[in-house]
Amino acid sequence: MPELPEVETICSDLRKKIINKRIIGIVIKKKNLIRNTILQFKKRIINSKVTNISRRGKLIIISLSGDNYLLIHLKMTGQLIYQQKGSITAGGHSLPRPEQGMPNKYSHIIFTFSDKSQLFFNDMRQFGYMIIVNRDELHNILDNSYGIEPGLSNFTLDNWLDVLSNRKTTIKALLLNQKIIAGIGNIYADEICHNAGIRPQRLVNKLTVSEKKRLWQSSKNIIKRAIKKRGTTFSDYVDADGHSGSFVDHLRVFGRQGEKCNKCKVGIIIKTRVAGRGTHYCPNCQK
DNA sequence: CTTTCTGTTAGAAA
DNA sequence: ATTTCTAACAGAAA
Numbered sequence A: 001m002p003e004l005p006e007v008e009t010i011c012s013d014l015r016k017k018i019i020n021k022r023i024i025g026i027v028i029k030k031k032n033l034i035r036n037t038i039l040q041f042k043k044r045i046i047n048s049k050v051t052n053i054s055r056r057g058k059l060i061i062i063s064l065s066g067d068n069y070l071l072i073h074l075k076m077t078g079q080l081i082y083q084q085k086g087s088i089t090a091g092g093h094s095l096p097r098p099e100q101g102m103p104n105k106y107s108h109i110i111f112t113f114s115d116k117s118q119l120f121f122n123d124m125r126q127f128g129y130m131i132i133v134n135r136d137e138l139h140n141i142l143d144n145s146y147g148i149e150p151g152l153s154n155f156t157l158d159n160w161l162d163v164l165s166n167r168k169t170t171i172k173a174l175l176l177n178q179k180i181i182a183g184i185g186n187i188y189a190d191e192i193c194h195n196a197g198i199r200p201q202r203l204v205n206k207l208t209v210s211e212k213k214r215l216w217q218s219s220k221n222i223i224k225r226a227i228k229k230r231g232t233t234f235s236d237y238v239d240a241d242g243h244s245g246s247f248v249d250h251l252r253v254f255g256r257q258g259e260k261c262n263k264c265k266v267g268i269i270i271k272t273r274v275a276g277r278g279t280h281y282c283p284n285c286q287k
Numbered sequence B: 001c002t003t004t005c006t007g008t009t010a011g012a013a014a
Numbered sequence C: 001a002t003t004t005c006t007a008a009c010a011g012a013a014a
Helices: A006-018 A038-045 A134-146 A157-166 A171-176 A186-196 A208-228
Strands: A021-027 A050-056 A060-062 A067-075 A079-085 A109-113 A118-123 A130-131 A270-274 A275-282
Touching: A006 A050, A006 A060, A006 A079, A006 A208, A021 A038, A038 A067, A050 A157, A060 A109, A067 A079, A130 A134, A157 A208, A171 A186, A171 A270, A171 A275, A186 A275
Parallel strands: none
Antiparallel strands: A021 A109, A050 A060, A060 A067, A067 A130, A079 A118, A109 A118, A270 A275
16 A cells, blocks of 8 residues: 555655664565575675665665665555564554554564664565665666656656657556556545546546646645655555554545545545556546 | 455566 | 556455
8 A cells, every 4th residue: 555655754764763773683584575585685684784765656765885775665565664672663454553563463574773673574465575686776677667756856747748648548547557657556546636637537648738737736736745644544554653644534535435525515426447446536526 | 154355566468 | 569457465345
C-alpha cells in the first residue's frame, strides 16, 4: 500500500533518525526478500555508515558510505519501523496497537546501529525486497523504471501533456504506470480522477486539453495534501514510528462505494474494475 | 470448508 | 512498441 506520500513520510522520518549512524548488525530471517547473495549483502552493509535517505517513486534509497546504495521496496504490506534501544514502538501488521513491539512475526530483516537502535523491515505478504547496488546500477534502475515525479518542479503542464500524447490506454492505467509517472498507486489514482472529475476508464487520447490540465492540477494537489497528512493508512501502512497516516479521513472515493459523493452530494460512489484493479468513482460528477 | 479479493510490480503474453 | 494479464504471498472476507 505505501505510495508516494507514505514512502516520502517514511524517508523524512528516517532521515532524522539514522543519518550518520553505523550499521553494526543484520539479522535476515527471510532470505528470499534479499536480491543479492546473502554474503554480498551482509559484507557490503556491515560497518557502513548511512549518509543519505531519498526515494524515487515508491523506491526507498538509503545511501551508505562507499559506493553502496540500499534500495528498499515495500510493495503492498512492507513496513520500515525504527526503534530506540529498549523503547516500545507501536506498529505491526494491522492497525498499530500500542502493546505491539518489535520484532513481530513479520519482522523479516533487522538492522542494528552502533547506538543499539534498530530498523525493522516487516512484510506480511513478502512481496517487498531489498537490494544493494553501486552508483551505476542505481542510475540504470532510476532511469529505466521511473517516470516524472508529480511533486517536483519539472512536473509542468507542458511535460504532462507530452507524457500523455499518443497514449491509447485508460487514464487509470496511465496513472499507475511507474515508468510514465512515478509514485501513484491505486488509492491516489482514484482520488486524482475524482478530484479532476474524470472517469478512470476514459481513454487518454480522447481527453480534452482542459481535462488533461485538471488531471495535472489534481495530481499535484492530492499528492501534496496527502504528504502533509503523512499518508493514508488503509490497512497496513505505518510510518517509521509505527503511527498511522491521517489522509484516510480525506479520501473521497477509495473504499467509499455505496456512499453519497462528498463533492456533488448527488451521486453514489460505485466500485468497478479498471486496468485490472478495484476502481472507485462517482458516476454523477465524474464524466 | 472453498473461493475470491487485496494497497505492487516484474515479466510473460497478447 | 504498448498494453494486459498473472504470479509471487498471506490473510481477511464472502
